[in-house]
Amino acid sequence: MIGKVIDVTVDNVVGEVMKMKNDGHRLVTFSTYQEGEDGLGILYHFDKELETTHLRMTVKRDAPIPSVSGVYFAALLVENEIRDQWDVKFDGLVLDFNRSLYLDPEVTQVPLVSNVKIEPKK
Amino acid sequence: MATTVIPFGPQHPVLPEPVHLTLKVEDEIVKEAIPALGYVHRGLEKLADIRDYHQMIQVCERVCGICSMIHAVCYSQAIEELMGVEVPKRAQVLRVIWSELHRTHSHLLWLGLFADAFGFESLFMQFWKIRERIMDINEATTGSRVIVSVNVIGGVRADLSPEQIRWILSEVDIVEKEVRALQDTIMNDYTVKARTVGVGVLSKENAYLLGAAGPTLRGSGVAQDMRMLGYGGYSEIDFEPVVETSGDCWARSTVRFRETLQSMDLVRQAIAKLPEGELAAKVKGNPPEGEVYTRVEQPRGECVYYIKGNGTKHLDRLRIRTPTFANIPPLLAMLPGCELADVPVIVLSIDPCISCTER
Amino acid sequence: MLFTPTVIKNLLKKPATRLYPFTVREPFPNYRGELYIDIDGCIFCGTCSRKCPSQCIEVDKNEGTWTCNPHACVYCGICRDSCPTKCLHMKDVHRKPMTERIMMVEKGEPPKPKKKAAAAEAPKAADKKAEPAKADDKKAEPATADKAKKK
Structure with missing residues (x-):
């Protein structure tokens, strides 16, 4: 993957993102992927003069994740999207749609957890 | 002053696609705007679980109709990087030609819709009339007007014959001439300026901090265009990003207008540098385990694909960040302080593509 | 005022x-329009159904039927390009709007199993072969059904 990857944890993620903001980076977006059974990997993509930097954080899906929407306002949409797709909670989200950004209020399933994957042929 | 709440959308004459904004209005001045999405959410990212990586090209094309070609280019580039496939030079340059034709017709469509947003309907029809020539080029060379579907992993599956190239060049000249004839109207006309100059101002710092993309960012004076990365065939082409500094609706429309003319030039450059050779490289096996992060420039701005492969023909994760998704927070920052009558113009000035945003 | 020259022109x-229904433009020769099959050339290999991005084609080798749901077809032309005998074609005009849902079912002559002449047990073997394939289909179906429900 192009760009430098820095590992962060739940405790220092907001501080690291703040550092990136002070360095003049632009928040591009987050990407998420499933990590093990109940984990979630989050990549925070940053851009500065076409140079890419990523912060990687691995969390458990049942514990709340610190929100960076207080640092970058633009993070609110993507954090709400992750909330929709993975049923995780963000601490301190500036505008919480409560899993209804894309989904209807009656939806209780978690869209992106692997449950329909076609197994490779042996 | 009492606050009135006015719902804007999901159905509104100016909106081509459904998005809802809750506007808190005092007198005629908007104080706050809260978005609501989800009217056209299709869950396309999830389809990566049941469609193999070749079939996903057609899915990615349908993320957004109007920039279908460039979505497919971005996805193919990601898979090619993951699998280490070398794309033939001719295929790369052909991708540039169709990408730029897509940018042109997307911008012409937007310029028309924008003219319609401030009530200049004959200008709208004029832009759409010009756009038909580009649609004809797409249809004749690829087989479809909008979803051109020419990308495969490793190259393209359509070619341009010498006659077609000559025809494209002559059509491009006509389009450029006809677009230039409208330059004075869209940039300097009194009524157009009265509706766009100083409306929805986004400062350079705000645009950058709120993560704006594409013409919204460049209209505020930040010279950032993913084509500067020189991905694919763009490495062989002279390219300078178009920048305006005033950050209002006029600047955003001028950026798109000038980009339309620039795209015509890029098509000519690409055709002049079109090498002979293969159309597609052979692709064998499945994408290996690994992650890729690719960015391309779409008509609406920077588009980001993140792909995680797991060694099977089904991808582990496909994440698409479309440009409008990045442009909604800046829109929320533009709206407070504007007049209610200017809201349609400001909403349209970011070129909202909602089914792209929600995928 | 700056628009006046364009208006006069x-x-x-x-x-x-x-005047569309009365004057119709000549179609472009490469247009990806209505899909049709030359069933006599088909060898029922099933490549089109495997490659189709919208999974709208079904091929039954034993029955010798080729079924396509034209309402699910996305007119990408992948099946046409990947057909080994080039028996799939696309017209240069699009399909006219319809008032009811149809399925395109074409019945052809399935290829004779090669062992047929050799021994009587050949059809049994062919049946056995067909069974696991069907089981696979069944496995795939609930998965897609789950997805549909979720949406």
Whole structure:
């Protein structure tokens, strides 16, 4: 993957993102992927003069994740999207749609957890 | 002053696609705007679980109709990087030609819709009339007007014959001439300026901090265009990003207008540098385990694909960040302080593509 | 005022549009229009159904039927390009709107199993072979059904 990857944890993620903001980076977006059974990997993509930097954080899906929407306002949409797709909670989200950004209020399933994957042929 | 709440959308004459904004209005001045999405959410990212990586090209094309070609280019580039496939030079340059034709017709469509947003309907029809020539080029060379579907992993599956190239060049000249004839109207006309100059101002710092993309960012004076990365065939082409500094609706429309003319030039450059050779490289096996992060420039701005492969023909994760998704927070920052009558113009000035945003 | 020259030019010219149902533009030769199959050339290999991005084609080798749901077809032309005998074609005009849902079912002559002449147990073997394939289909179905429900 192009760009430098820095590992962060739940405790220092907001501080690291703040550092990136002070360095003049632009928040591009987050990407998420499933990590093990109940984990979630989050990549925070940053851009500065076409140079890419990523912060990687691995969390458990049942514990709340610190929100960076207080640092970058633009993070609110993507954090709400992750909330929709993975049923995780963000601490301190500036505008919480409560899993209804894309989904209807009656939806209780978690869209992106692997449950329909076609197994490779042996 | 009492606050009135006015719902804007999901159905509104100016909106081509459904998005809802809750506007808190005092007198005629908007104080706050809260978005609501989800009217056209299709869950396309999830389809990566049941469609193999070749079939996903057609899915990615349908993320957004109007920039279908460039979505497919971005996805193919990601898979090619993951699998280490070398794309033939001719295929790369052909991708540039169709990408730029897509940018042109997307911008012409937007310029028309924008003219319609401030009530200049004959200008709208004029832009759409010009756009038909580009649609004809797409249809004749690829087989479809909008979803051109020419990308495969490793190259393209359509070619341009010498006659077609000559025809494209002559059509491009006509389009450029006809677009230039409208330059004075869209940039300097009194009524157009009265509706766009100083409306929805986004400062350079705000645009950058709120993560704006594409013409919204460049209209505020930040010279950032993913084509500067020189991905694919763009490495062989002279390219300078178009920048305006005033950050209002006029600047955003001028950026798109000038980009339309620039795209015509890029098509000519690409055709002049079109090498002979293969159309597609052979692709064998499945994408290996690994992650890729690719960015391309779409008509609406920077588009980001993140792909995680797991060694099977089904991808582990496909994440698409479309440009409008990045442009909604800046829109929320533009709206407070504007007049209610200017809201349609400001909403349209970011070129909202909602089914792209929600995928 | 700056638009006036364009207005005057347009006034003096013929309309840019056609009276559509009465005048129809000549189709472009490569247009990806209505899909059809030359069933006599088909060898029922099933490549089209495996490659189709919208999974709208079903091929039954034993029955010798080729079924396509034209309402699910996305007109990408992948099946046409990947057909080994080049028996799939696309017309240069699109399909006319319809008032009811149809399925395109074409019945052809399935290829004779090679062992047929050799021994009587050949059809049994063919049946056995067919069974696991069907089981696979069943496995795939609930998965897609789950997905549909979720949406």
